[in-house]
Amino acid sequence: MKAMSVAPRRWLRNGVRSASLHAAWHYLPIAIVLLVWQLVVEFDVVNRAFLPSFGETLRALWEMTRNGEIGSNLLVSVYRAFSGLAVGSIIGVAIGLAMATSRRADEFFGPLVATTYSLPKSSLVPLFILWFGIGDVTSIVSVLLACLLPVIVSTYHGVQSVPAVIVWSARAMGTPHHLILWRILLPSSLLSIFTGVRIALGFCFVLTISVEMIAAKTGIGKLIFLYGESGAYAYMFGGLLAIVVVAYAADRTLLAAMNYFLRWDDSIHAAHVGG
Amino acid sequence: MISICVKHLNKRYRARDGDVVALANVDIDVAEGEFVTIVGPSGCGKSTLLYILGGFIGADGGIIEIDGKAVTGPGIDRGVVFQEYALFPWLTVAQNIRYGLEVSGASRQRCEETVERLVRMIGLQGFEHRFPRELSGGMKQRVAIARTLAYDPKILLLDEPFGALDAQTREVMQDELLRLWQATRKTVMMVTHDVNEAVYLSERVLVMSQRPGRIVQEFAVTIDRTCEREITVLNDDFNRLRNEVWLSVRRQAGARGV
Numbered sequence: 001m002k003a004m005s006v007a008p009r010r011w012l013r014n015g016v017r018s019a020s021l022h023a024a025w026h027y028l029p030i031a032i033v034l035l036v037w038q039l040v041v042e043f044d045v046v047n048r049a050f051l052p053s054f055g056e057t058l059r060a061l062w063e064m065t066r067n068g069e070i071g072s073n074l075l076v077s078v079y080r081a082f083s084g085l086a087v088g089s090i091i092g093v094a095i096g097l098a099m100a101t102s103r104r105a106d107e108f109f110g111p112l113v114a115t116t117y118s119l120p121k122s123s124l125v126p127l128f129i130l131w132f133g134i135g136d137v138t139s140i141v142s143v144l145l146a147c148l149l150p151v152i153v154s155t156y157h158g159v160q161s162v163p164a165v166i167v168w169s170a171r172a173m174g175t176p177h178h179l180i181l182w183r184i185l186l187p188s189s190l191l192s193i194f195t196g197v198r199i200a201l202g203f204c205f206v207l208t209i210s211v212e213m214i215a216a217k218t219g220i221g222k223l224i225f226l227y228g229e230s231g232a233y234a235y236m237f238g239g240l241l242a243i244v245v246v247a248y249a250a251d252r253t254l255l256a257a258m259n260y261f262l263r264w265d266d267s268i269h270a271a272h273v274g275g
Numbered sequence: 276m277i278s279i280c281v282k283h284l285n286k287r288y289r290a291r292d293g294d295v296v297a298l299a300n301v302d303i304d305v306a307e308g309e310f311v312t313i314v315g316p317s318g319c320g321k322s323t324l325l326y327i328l329g330g331f332i333g334a335d336g337g338i339i340e341i342d343g344k345a346v347t348g349p350g351i352d353r354g355v356v357f358q359e360y361a362l363f364p365w366l367t368v369a370q371n372i373r374y375g376l377e378v379s380g381a382s383r384q385r386c387e388e389t390v391e392r393l394v395r396m397i398g399l400q401g402f403e404h405r406f407p408r409e410l411s412g413g414m415k416q417r418v419a420i421a422r423t424l425a426y427d428p429k430i431l432l433l434d435e436p437f438g439a440l441d442a443q444t445r446e447v448m449q450d451e452l453l454r455l456w457q458a459t460r461k462t463v464m465m466v467t468h469d470v471n472e473a474v475y476l477s478e479r480v481l482v483m484s485q486r487p488g489r490i491v492q493e494f495a496v497t498i499d500r501t502c503e504r505e506i507t508v509l510n511d512d513f514n515r516l517r518n519e520v521w522l523s524v525r526r527q528a529g530a531r532g533v
Contacts, residue, residue: 163359165359168349171349172330172354172355173375174349176378183378187363188365263406264406264408266408
């Protein structure tokens, strides 16, 4: 561990050339995975019919992108994932804040959160299909539920760990009770809230794809499922690759937003988040 | 005129193995414009006393009055400076200083004028848009004092305000506080474990006992505060008094063998 973290930093001291070395170091694991993938196929470790090479996958992805198959389905999936994430995060922050600031809300939501925390939300999908049918609503509701809990829990802990003197000094300076939440507790717990949303961001793609596989007519999940069924594995992997790229880009964007909005925070700079 | 009045103040903390008495029958009167310091061994309940005066925690009996009115909660008639500064890390220096005025609904112009005046006073020109994490300990404490002065409270409650600073910075800050108090004549109640600081700054030093905290001894400090620090500190009267206070605190600390 130590050697891994020290090496790139030493390169970094020597300017621009080392910066690119640092980037190379960063992406090395991905390159290794791709290389192993290619080698496994080249040397027939796995039957070629069941595992397409990386090159074939890229070609399939390119073809599906050109004929619009990826674009239209990706749009649908991203819409479902982000609507669920957005609504789930807003409700999650609201419930988390309420629980942390009101004993009554804590007593009401507490047991609910504790009992549903470890419940796999996808197990409810068959029920949602009955209620909401096949399509957007079922996907969005499942995503929403999955995003809710990490956001509730991290918001709750964020508010709980706001130092008492911060709230006291706000009160001493005349902050009325109803503004404490907005002006003090919310900014104080921003790092925790962001962390919760970041976990939820991962869940939102997992849920979207898996729900689409069983309860949708469109979306990348459905695409993956159909190509998998028909044995067109290069296309199946192509769809997968598309969602991986989108999820990665979304995570990087969130991280950039986090770094910007938390530029005042000590811990985020100390921890080199996303460095 | 009495500014702070504390009578028969008691405070207990609930603990697993029964109540802990933090303060027992504390009586303190502070006159308007007076600088009073409480010194005592750590854990004697002196910060608790300050938090009760700040209105952050309640007492278990006794009278606590500010300007003749009972304390029921925090108020902007009392400015509090905490040991850990308690600056809002998400706000810049200027935003921290103007916070109190802003929530009280002061005009934009007044906020800006006040910030400008106070930033100049604490010598942080050019740092207005820095976040607290970009400041040194001494700078943070200057901002903490400035943001308290911004809304002009009549009383300053200081909880070991210089405890986290290095010795040199602490002396500079003490002199700044002294100058500030002489210029504004606010009522100041400070809590510290630094005997030197207590005698150097205040007009009256109260020594508190080990828990349960009581005021056990009182010292009036009559030294000429118009002198330079070196002259004051090397003065025989100052040193005699400082040694007396030190012995008194030491007796309290020693009572438990600490």
